[in-house]
Amino acid sequence: MEMSSKLLERAVAEISQLPGIGKRTALRLALHLLKQPKDMTEHLTGAILKMREEIRFCRECHNISDVEVCEICSNLSRDKSVICVVEDIRDVMAIENTGLFKGIYHVLGGKISPIDGIGPSQLNIVTLVEKVKTGVAKELIFALSSTMEGDTTNFYIYKQIKDYNIVLSAIARGIAVGDELEFADEVTLGRSIIHRVPFESSLKNS
């Protein structure tokens, strides 16, 4: 796309580096900003820059947090011995929204993915293993997505902690509540039969 302005061209090139945003969308966004008052662009870029510069991570669980120890980790009513292992803040938000989890989290910051150049050393794995070794953690709940990368990451952590006295679990996979069986994929349906639960417990929270 050749443009009549290098300024516009550079802005579009930068915006289209964002994941899922193509050149056409980037141009649409740039033209939108040009039509709006300068204020809007200043607020937008200011908020992004400030976030990137000043963001901090909880010392305990590595979740994004404005304070040194996040609200969840510093909450005395949460069970510090049950740790849910997740990829990023979106998973924490999703599980917190259920209101059903009373333990704490450990945010890895990603999954092991050689294709994307992400190895174990770039993730918060050492501190997790430490929590197991020191006996702080009594149960780990693996809640990474069930992809090859998720499984690889789970297994990498598992190998380092399997000899310690700890309960290991994974979130249940199965047919979503309200979904019809006939539309479920075979792997999910198969798992939901193998990992069936006692009927009485299936009535909880329904």
Added chain:
Amino acid sequence: MEMSSKLLERAVAEISQLPGIGKRTALRLALHLLKQPKDMTEHLTGAILKMREEIRFCRECHNISDVEVCEICSNLSRDKSVICVVEDIRDVMAIENTGLFKGIYHVLGGKISPIDGIGPSQLNIVTLVEKVKTGVAKELIFALSSTMEGDTTNFYIYKQIKDYNIVLSAIARGIAVGDELEFADEVTLGRSIIHRVPFESSLKNS
């Protein structure tokens, strides 16, 4: 969406003000920037801010341009008497890509749209009418999208210039080259029959 960080929350709120970008996408983009080196965020926000601060518009056609008179308007081989009236730079880029138009453009900067609070005074209409009144323009080609807003804008301009000695035309609407008739909408197909062209001329540029 409640987040564990006000910094993140504010950035997501700002990003999701962009058209077509919801809260979920905004969060994904913000987390992407947090995973990348600070450089990337600085380049992105720098390019956007610089564009918004320093952008200029061609004195003649009002298209976005880094110089006072854009490349098209200052090109001596272009016919200054044939003016194609378009909405914004995307239309200019699309028509330029065909390589078939040798006239110049007049960029309105939008369409009349009372719903969006855009009246004629916010568009570059006065200078267009001036070009007609002074006799600089011999033909205007209306190339706005055929929506209610486009038609309203065309008609608003038409009323002001209809008494002057000028050829008025509109880009041809019809079945796209290569498209099957059976899949065309009725309005388009109807127009393509009413505005049929001599067979010999239909062979050009095929």
